[in-house]
Amino acid sequence: xxxxxxxxxxxxxxxxxxxxxxxxxxxxxxxxxxxxxxxxxxxxxxxxxxxxxxxxxxxxxxxxxxxxxxxxxxxxxxxxxxxxxxxxxxxxxxxxxxxxxxxxxxxxxxxxxxxxxxxxxxxxxxxxxxxxxxxxx
Amino acid sequence: xxxxxxxxxxxxxxxxxxxxxxxxxxxxxxxxxxxxxxxxxxxxxxxxxxxxxxxxxxxxxxxxxxxxxxxxxxxxxxxxxxxxxxxxxxxxxxxxxxxxxxxxxxxxxxxxxxxxxxxxxxxxxxxxxxxxxxxxx
Numbered sequence: 001x002x003x004x005x006x007x008x009x010x011x012x013x014x015x016x017x018x019x020x021x022x023x024x025x026x027x028x029x030x031x032x033x034x035x036x037x038x039x040x041x042x043x044x045x046x047x048x049x050x051x052x053x054x055x056x057x058x059x060x061x062x063x064x065x066x067x068x069x070x071x072x073x074x075x076x077x078x079x080x081x082x083x084x085x086x087x088x089x090x091x092x093x094x095x096x097x098x099x100x101x102x103x104x105x106x107x108x109x110x111x112x113x114x115x116x117x118x119x120x121x122x123x124x125x126x127x128x129x130x131x132x133x134x135x136x137x
Numbered sequence: 138x139x140x141x142x143x144x145x146x147x148x149x150x151x152x153x154x155x156x157x158x159x160x161x162x163x164x165x166x167x168x169x170x171x172x173x174x175x176x177x178x179x180x181x182x183x184x185x186x187x188x189x190x191x192x193x194x195x196x197x198x199x200x201x202x203x204x205x206x207x208x209x210x211x212x213x214x215x216x217x218x219x220x221x222x223x224x225x226x227x228x229x230x231x232x233x234x235x236x237x238x239x240x241x242x243x244x245x246x247x248x249x250x251x252x253x254x255x256x257x258x259x260x261x262x263x264x265x266x267x268x269x270x271x272x273x274x
Binding site for chain 2: 019090100108118123
């Protein structure tokens, strides 16, 4: 292993751990996105060890706040999440985990937890003419 | 207004409010996704009033945990988020907000906060042959 490689074999590499901004319970939010369709499937939470397992095993592991235990997605349901990439956000309190989701991400059997909850009524916003003509994306 | 319409004019409609599962600070996580490219841009937090404003004004409003104030995205930066849709998840503790993001979502000037933080080293996972051949998505 070269000096530049991270070592997550027994604990989360300190260079990653020091970048995390955890909530009072030691958790960061993890947004789970299907890697090819880019559908947002669910949001879970990870502590340092859940993140370490997610980075090193090819499978997503959360910390279950309700059950207070590690939860490797799919172990009971078969609805495995295979890890494709993990990115940390600018201030270290959120993760974006791109996965290949087998079957349903939601415990209700829906593909996405947001399909289960469903849309709320919104007033849709639109760019101004100036913004449309600008060079911004 | 018919009986079926939600009324968010002065406060968040009780039928929506009762579905929210807030953290101890009264907040739910809001995943912000560009509506057409489906890029995940950032994660923010909303209380009931921030959600009400987001649903009714065409613009995304967060509750800033660091500044303890409402934060209508783009008011100082110009990097406005126009609301296209808002969905609640199955257990009411996360929102998916599809937006049209003008310019950069990240305060650093990057399009996405996850581009700014960047990728972590991962072991990539793969479906089993059985899962590849199955009828699951």
